[in-house]
Amino acid sequence: MSDSSLTHDIQSRLSELADVTLDDRLTFADLTTLHLGGRPRTVVRCATASAVAEVVTLLDAHSVPLLVVAGGSNLVVADGDLDLVVVLLENDSLDVDVATGRVVAGAGAVWDDVVAAAVSAGLGGIECLSGIPGSAGATPVQNVGAYGAEIADVLVQVQLLDRPTGTVSWVPASSLDLAYRYSNLKFTSRGVVLAVELHLSTDGLSAPLRFGELARRMGGTARWPVAAVRDAVLELRRGKGMVVVEEDxxxxxxxxxxxxxxxxxxxxxxxxxxxxxxxxxxxxxxxxxxxxxxxxxxxxxxxxxxxxxxxxxxxxxxxxxxxxxxxxxxxxxxxxxxxxxxxxxxxxxxxxxxxxxxxxxxxxxxxxxxxx
Missing domain, CATH: 3.90.78.10 (UDP-N-acetylenolpyruvoylglucosamine reductase, C-terminal domain)
Structure with missing residues (x-):
C-alpha cells in the first residue's frame, strides 16, 4: 500500500521532534482493549502535550490521515492495512491538589490511575468512575459515565488543540455541549484533548449515590467515604467483566x-x-x-x-x-x-x-x- 502524503521527509521531521518516537511494530490489536484491528502506517508516540500538538499540526499541514489514540478502549478498527498514522498519547502527567480539590491530568494518563490518586488523596466526585478503561483525555470526548456519575459533573476545562488553527488553549467545559455519552468533540476531528482539569470535593466523601445497584451495595443513597465507594464499584465492575484483566x-x-x-x-x-x-x-x-x-x-x-x-x-x-x-x-x-x-x-x-x-x-x- 502506498501513500504519497506520508513522505520520507515528513517521517524524518517527525523523528526530529522533541519527546517523539516513531514505532512501526504496533498494530491496532496492540493498541485497543478489544485486541482487534490492522496495521497503521506508523505509530508516533508523544510523551508530552507539546509533542502531541506539534505532531498533529505537522501531519494536518501535509494532509496525512491520522488517528489520535491513548487507551484504545473505545475503538472498533478494521482489519488489514490502514491508510493512517496513529498519534499515541503518552503524556501522563498528573497533579492533585488536596487542599483545593483541583486535579489536572495529561490526556495520556490512565484514567483509573487518576481516580485512584484522587481517592487516595480523599477527593470525591469520580469514585463511581473507577475501573473504566482508557485515558483521561477520552473522558470528556464522550462524557464518560457510570453508576449515576458523569465526567460532566466535575469537569472544569480541557486543554484543547484546535486543529483548524493549530492553537492550544484551555476551553471551559460549558462549551463542549456535554450530554449523555456525548460532547461536540465526539465523531469530529476539530480538536484534540491534551489535558483535563477537574474540581473534586475535599471532605473525603463521595457524590450522593444515584444508581440503585451501587446504592444497595453501600446501604443507601447518602454520601459515603470515597475509598469504600471505589472498592464497591470495582467489585461490581469485576463481576461484569468490566475491569480489564489481560488473561480474562x-x-x-x-x-x-x-x-x-x-x-x-x-x-x-x-x-x-x-x-x-x-x-x-x-x-x-x-x-x-x-x-x-x-x-x-x-x-x-x-x-x-x-x-x-x-x-x-x-x-x-x-x-x-x-x-x-x-x-x-x-x-x-x-x-x-x-x-x-x-x-x-x-x-x-x-x-x-x-x-x-x-x-x-x-x-x-x-x-x-x-x-x-
Whole structure:
C-alpha cells in the first residue's frame, strides 16, 4: 500500500521532534482493549502535550490521515492495512491538589490511575468512575459515565488543540455541549484533548449515590467515604467483566458496546407491553425506564437479554461472544477478527430492533468499518 502524503521527509521531521518516537511494530490489536484491528502506517508516540500538538499540526499541514489514540478502549478498527498514522498519547502527567480539590491530568494518563490518586488523596466526585478503561483525555470526548456519575459533573476545562488553527488553549467545559455519552468533540476531528482539569470535593466523601445497584451495595443513597465507594464499584465492575484483566477474555471488549436508548414514552410503553405479553407481569413491571432529556432512557442490556441474546451468545467456539458476565459487552475470545465483531454487533442490533422496534446505537468509535 502506498501513500504519497506520508513522505520520507515528513517521517524524518517527525523523528526530529522533541519527546517523539516513531514505532512501526504496533498494530491496532496492540493498541485497543478489544485486541482487534490492522496495521497503521506508523505509530508516533508523544510523551508530552507539546509533542502531541506539534505532531498533529505537522501531519494536518501535509494532509496525512491520522488517528489520535491513548487507551484504545473505545475503538472498533478494521482489519488489514490502514491508510493512517496513529498519534499515541503518552503524556501522563498528573497533579492533585488536596487542599483545593483541583486535579489536572495529561490526556495520556490512565484514567483509573487518576481516580485512584484522587481517592487516595480523599477527593470525591469520580469514585463511581473507577475501573473504566482508557485515558483521561477520552473522558470528556464522550462524557464518560457510570453508576449515576458523569465526567460532566466535575469537569472544569480541557486543554484543547484546535486543529483548524493549530492553537492550544484551555476551553471551559460549558462549551463542549456535554450530554449523555456525548460532547461536540465526539465523531469530529476539530480538536484534540491534551489535558483535563477537574474540581473534586475535599471532605473525603463521595457524590450522593444515584444508581440503585451501587446504592444497595453501600446501604443507601447518602454520601459515603470515597475509598469504600471505589472498592464497591470495582467489585461490581469485576463481576461484569468490566475491569480489564489481560488473561480474562471477558474483558477483551470496548466496555458497554451500545448506549442506553432514549425513546419517546409511547415507545417505552410499547416495549413494556410486549414484554408483558411474552414474559409476564413480573418481568414487565421490573423493566428499567427512567426520565431523560428527550423522553425515557431504557436499559440496552435489558433489551438485549429480552430479545433472546443470553450471556455468552452465540456460544462456545465463537470468536466473538457476548460476555459471559454481562450482555452489553462484545468480547474477543482471543483469535477474532474485526469482521467477526461487526457480524455479532449487527445480529444483536437487528434482533433488538425486530423484537422491540428500538435501534441500539454503538458507543465505540468505528475506524475503517461500519455497523451499517
Amino acid at each position: 477474555h471477558d474483558t477483551w471488549s470496548a466496555g458497554s458496546f451500545f448506549t442506553n436508548p432514549v425513546v419517546d414514552p409511547a415507545v417505552a410503553d410499547a416495549v413494556q407491553a410486549a414484554v408483558r405479553a411474552t414474559r409476564g407481569d413480573d418481568d414487565a413491571d421490573r423493566m428499567p425506564r427512567f426520565p431523560a432529556d428527550g423522553g425515557e432512557k431504557l436499559s440496552a442490556a435489558w433489551l438485549i437479554e429480552r430479545a433472546g441474546f443470553a450471556k455468552g451468545h452465540p456460544g462456545d467456539g465463537a470468536p466473538v461472544r457476548l460476555s459471559t458476565k454481562h450482555t452489553l459487552a462484545l468480547t474477543n475470545r482471543g483469535a477474532a477478527k474485526t469482521s467477526d465483531l461487526v457480524a455479532l454487533a449487527r445480529e444483536v442490533r437487528d434482533g433488538v430492533r425486530e423484537v422491540f422496534g428500538v435501534t441500539l446505537v454503538p458507543e465505540p468509535v468505528w475506524i475503517g468499518v461500519s455497523i451499517d
